[in-house]
Amino acid sequence: MTVEKARRGDARPRAFEEVLARIEERIAADGLTVGDRLPGERQLAEQLGVGRSSVREALRVLETLGVVTSQVGRGPDAGAVLTSRPGSALTELLRLHLGLATLSMREVIDTRLMIEQWAAVRAATAPSAASTRTAAARMAEAVAAMDATRDAAEFVEHDIAFHLALAEAPGNRLIVAVMRALRDSVRRYAEDAVVRLGDTGGLQDDHRRIHRAIEDGDAGAAADAVAAHLARAYPDPARQS
Amino acid sequence: MTVEKARRGDARPRAFEEVLARIEERIAADGLTVGDRLPGERQLAEQLGVGRSSVREALRVLETLGVVTSQVGRGPDAGAVLTSRPGSALTELLRLHLGLATLSMREVIDTRLMIEQWAAVRAATAPSAASTRTAAARMAEAVAAMDATRDAAEFVEHDIAFHLALAEAPGNRLIVAVMRALRDSVRRYAEDAVVRLGDTGGLQDDHRRIHRAIEDGDAGAAADAVAAHLARAYPDPARQS
């Protein structure tokens, strides 16, 4: 039968969605901000005329999205507190969709290349900005730390710090959050890459080249250095440049 | 029994998190993919030795992250089905964090600039690739549709289509998902921008310039055109270039 099941994707109002909307309204109306507390689950349920389980599902969604965290017990810190962790949600998102093969590693690597090139160009364009200075200092520290270790896992940790510092240079929290999620989701892959390469000297040369280009304010060189680095660490079989 | 009391900030293992992990394992082990069904809530609860409410909270998380959708009723399509919608989660994430002032509009606009420049350069570098051809055609359509309307809301709809087509040119689903979320979260802001500008001729000139640069394979011109376009649509008071 060629019957279209049609409209089943449409509005099916669920109680927890209503709760979600009401909580959002409340946040906006009361001007709640990070650190403020929401009413207790039982109280919310009564106020909104729903069961406590529906309230809990709504809070679970907010927690997943990094907007609240829940603490048990009693006192000022107990209950659902507004927070701000866009990063954990992004990380979960990437991890799960990578697992489902909805996203490929190549797409993740390409996205990293986009972000890091952008950040490097921005940083090199404003080499004396405060955020660039901080980032450059942390990048230098990370390079030194990578020099000082022979352990692959430790090397990767400092490598992550290096690239995260780079992404933080332009001072865009959204991009930092995305970058952090990307790095977390490819952490294991990165270790494999280090082990496979064996010699980390080439990677360190790249790191120094990136750092120097930013210090010199040479945006073009910075972009090239980042591209060369990612091409070395994650060679793309499909693209031969 | 290994008693670790778990200090305050440590992992507080919750039943639904265990369920989440087990479902993930199951997806990986059974090689489940988009379209496959998970067992029913009651069955899962029994298998995992937890209450149904805990299973439901786990499923709510997965639904929030765009990994499953739930359908009521009976039959092959009922129950929790694996899907792939990273976009809706990203949109919610951005909307909520913009509401909480965790992210600023400027950061969102800057991220858009990054993505669109990257996409334009990629497209211009491979002007004859299939994905670029498709994208260019849709961009041309969108430009024509914008020419044909005087309604701000309708203009914005086609404008979104134009920019989304641009982002899709390189064929990276992750970046497309991010771009879609960004556009959705600034939709209202975009309408205001159009109304404020009054004349959409300049925007259309930009659109044509972007499209032409891609057709001509001129990566530099494409990047410049995108930057000029976003600077016109969302002037940055802090940056005077």
Place this chain on the structure above:
DNA sequence: AGACCAAATATGGTCAGACCATACATCCTG
């Protein structure tokens, strides 16, 4: 046979109530 309608059933959605574990608040004792 076929078409149509009614009952059975599987599924998610929701609620109410109970109980536990936790962690601060309060009170009582010495």
Place this chain on the structure above:
DNA sequence: CAGGATGTATGGTCTGACCATATTTGGTCT
């Protein structure tokens, strides 16, 4: 006044029940 015992508010979890929905099943009528 210090320190422990008790109280209590909070989230976490389970159970059981019922509802709404949508398919499946089976029976009945034409």
